Amino acid sequence: MRKRNHRTRVVLALVVAAVVGVAGCDAVGGDSPAPSDAAKPSPSPTPLWDRSPSSVAAVGDSITRAFDACDVLSDCPEASWATGTSPEVDSLAVRLLGRAGAAERSWNYAVSGARMADLPGQMARAVRRKPQLVTVLVGANDACRSTPSAMTPVSAFRADFEDSLRSLRKALPKAQVFVASVPDLKRLWSEGRTSPMARQVWQLGICPSMLGDANAQDTAATLRRDTVRKRVEDYNKVLKEVCAQDERCRYDGGAVYDYRFGTAQLSRWDYFHPSVNGQARLAEIAYRTVTARNP
DSSP states (O other): OHHHHHHHHHHHHHHHHHHHHHHHHHOOBTTBOOOTTOOOOOOOOOOSSOSSOSOEEEEESTTTTTTTSSSTTSOOGGGOTTTOOOTTTOOHHHHHHHHHHHHHHEEEOOOTTOOGGGHHHHHHHHGGGOOSEEEEEOOHHHHOSSSGGGSOOHHHHHHHHHHHHHHHHHHOTTOEEEEOOOOOHHHHHHHHTTOHHHHHHHTTTSSHHHHTTTTOOSHHHHHHHHHHHHHHHHHHHHHHHHHHTSTTEEEOTTHHHHOOOOGGGBOTTTSSSBOHHHHHHHHHHHHHHHHOSOO
């Protein structure tokens, strides 16, 4: 009987040892080496938005050409918020690429007087450079027409913007796009209208739908300006909606529209286009949006 019990205990001990041994092969920890096929943490996915693009191309209108920023009735691309080299502006390209990098890897295809209908052509030229980031600021000239009835219809504005992004995506599927909102033209009127010089210059035909007859504040004049302002807001809604459909597009959230441009930020020649100081403010807005961790 004692022999049988002894054998039973030996068998049980062997079984327990075998079970513990099997469990030890599957466990990881202590001094046990990890099995060769142990699960490894998945690498973090590459973010869709690169906060440090290595090249920049700009498209748009006279604002991006820095018209009237340095001299009367002339472009001043060195003062452009997007690609300029002026230390006073510290453009988006300089902030992203450094001064030497901006000189080599940034290009300005904006054209003074351009409207949204001109954007597809500008975009086609820009993509030849294969930029990693394209900046867009256009729309003021679509609202600045001879009369409110001559403003670009919202549907046409949308169609041309969508066409521009499609052509970009076809050529450069991974290029990023920064879209600035159209400035508040009524804000510019309210800032400059108290200046006799501004009113005199505006009479030459600068944005007549908003700035014409600048002193008038009767019902008709108020309605005219409010109609233009509403159209600008509609344009910005289009920019926001179309950009939101593209995973590599960032809209400024209305920051340019909301910015309270004062006389220091307006050209001393036309009181409409951004001054060098105004260009620097635009560069700040763009850089903040492009480098934000979350849009």
